[in-house]
Amino acid sequence: MFTKDTYTARRRQLKATVNQGLILLLGNEELGMNYRDNVYHFRQDSSFLYFIGIDRPSLVAVIDVDNDKELLFGNELTMDDLVWTGPKETIRDQAAKTGISEVQPLAALDGLLKAAQAKGQPIHFLPPYRADNAQKLSDWLSIPYAALKSKASVTLIKAVIAQRAIKAPEEIAEIEKAIGITVDMQLEAIRSAQAGLTEAQLAGRVHGVAVSSGGNLSFPIILTVNGQILHNHYQDTVLKDGQMVLCDCGAETPLHYAGDLTRTFPVNGSFTPVQRSVYDIVAAAQQAAIDALRPGMLFKDVHLLACEKLAEGLRDLGLMKGDIKEAVAHGAHTLFFQCGLGHMMGLDVHDMEDLGENYVGYTDTLVKSTEFGLKSLRLGRALEKGFVLTIEPGLYFIPELMDAWQAAKKHTDFINYDKVQAFRNFGGIRIEEDFLITEDGSRLLGKPLYKTASAIEALK
Known part of the structure; x- marks a missing residue:
């Protein structure tokens, strides 16, 4: 992870470019090789890494441009998880290192998105390249699975490319x-x-x-x-x-x-x-x-x-x-x-x-x-x-x-x-x-x- 200032500056620039609505950044999940618990080597989504910096599965970030808020959604490890993984840094502690202070469980995300849709707030997302993330977006945003790529935010795509193309x-x-x-x-x-x-x-x-x-x-x-x-x-x-x-x-x-x-x-x-x-x-x-x-x-x-x-x-x-x-x-x-x-x-x-x-x-x-x-x-x-x-x-x-x-x-x-x-x-x-x-x-x-x-x- 780079410094907190790096990630906060990147998100600040992104908010200034996108200008309105919610920005939804999906991290990647672990994927099973031949059954669910025998997983491939985990690789985080690159745009999530660029703006959030946390290399961990099952996370979603929301940047609320209208209210200048940044939220991270994810579930902390349970004791059953720790038996298999050993102790790990909490999501809240990792979020603090990237400049995000508000962390909520994943279950809270659906309600936030539904409330935004009810208010007519634009929700910007990038075209999904993994089937599991595509299915999540389809469920959360009530967009047919086959239509997701065409519904991805061109404004967000261009904003992300403009930032990531110039290497610091x-x-x-x-x-x-x-x-x-x-x-x-x-x-x-x-x-x-x-x-x-x-x-x-x-x-x-x-x-x-x-x-x-x-x-x-x-x-x-x-x-x-x-x-x-x-x-x-x-x-x-x-x-x-x-x-x-x-x-x-x-x-x-x-x-x-x-x-x-x-x-x-x-x-x-x-x-x-x-x-x-x-x-x-x-x-x-x-x-x-x-x-x-x-x-x-x-x-x-x-x-x-x-x-x-x-x-x-x-x-x-x-x-x-x-x-x-x-x-x-x-x-x-x-x-x-x-x-x-x-x-x-x-x-x-x-x-x-x-x-x-x-x-x-x-x-x-x-x-x-x-x-x-x-x-x-x-x-x-x-x-x-x-x-x-x-x-x-x-x-x-x-x-x-x-x-x-x-x-x-x-x-x-x-x-x-x-x-x-x-x-x-x-x-x-x-x-x-x-x-x-x-x-x-x-x-x-x-x-x-x-x-x-x-x-x-x-x-x-």
Whole structure:
């Protein structure tokens, strides 16, 4: 938990922006793995953490903007609970640390909400992403379950995003802790990889670094020799000499701030000449994107710049041809780069995406594309000082996509399909780092991690 002043200032700003009514912030519940009492590792809702700061299940906060009141609802542990959990700090004591003085049992919440509805007081809530919280909202507010997302408060969504998007110094410090742990996770993966090991065995070692740091994973580890599958999680596939491993992983600190890094490395410590050529293309595209980061720059334009650099490298390799700007404008490069260049990061590894990509990454005037490739660009809006985001270009050789496009004679003015087919078993390469947008550019967050082909090889 940060200081009391941090949370009271955040709520004060939120009240000033929302301006009227009740703000309803739901914490998360514990969820059973295979029966109710055998629970998954608890993860608190990120917006609840941001404004309330209490990392504990079964809590709801109400901010009464009209009467300038803040209330926390939750049930204290009973003696039966304590037998299983041991003594824990009371909700009232935790609430005091975050600047909330009024605590009531959960049973009192329904009456408060019904009274507010009877008075015609607006009740603002965020779109629920968990079924149990959605059901609660449906019951409390008499809104059909299927209609909840459409009834969520756009005013509150925009207010939350406006605050959470700009990272305060204490948040940046916490993110850098997460990235530091993530660097250690990547080093464990690179140094431990060897022929005969399975993806799962390697991923287990990486996971252990995150847990032993006192935190956990910010998302399930992506670790695979089939790097052309964008989110391919580890399996029992055995690593072999000559293959590359793509490892995309992130640590989450005890305060739940995220890191997110990707490296692609050879199993036996040496890239083949072709692997190194493709790796260098991705590295050059990433550097071009990094150099373009600054406040006021549309991230969509940074993405397209990286696409052009990838396409230039592919043309030099003989896989693409023709005018590069025209090729990118037509989407020909998406045979090799099907996703977006990056995303916001903070309390969530894809920060605030439960609130809607159209609000987080776009604006009322900049609308998300529906085109293949661009539709997967999560962030397009102009960058602002204080944003934290990832830069993660890649090249992915997907045999099924190659075959479909070649059969359809798609973009034949820009793609040399006879050369492309030689790469159908290549896999994929991604390089990813995390950046803070500064007053006049950007800053790499966390301790540096080797990323040139030669430096990656030297780690073995």
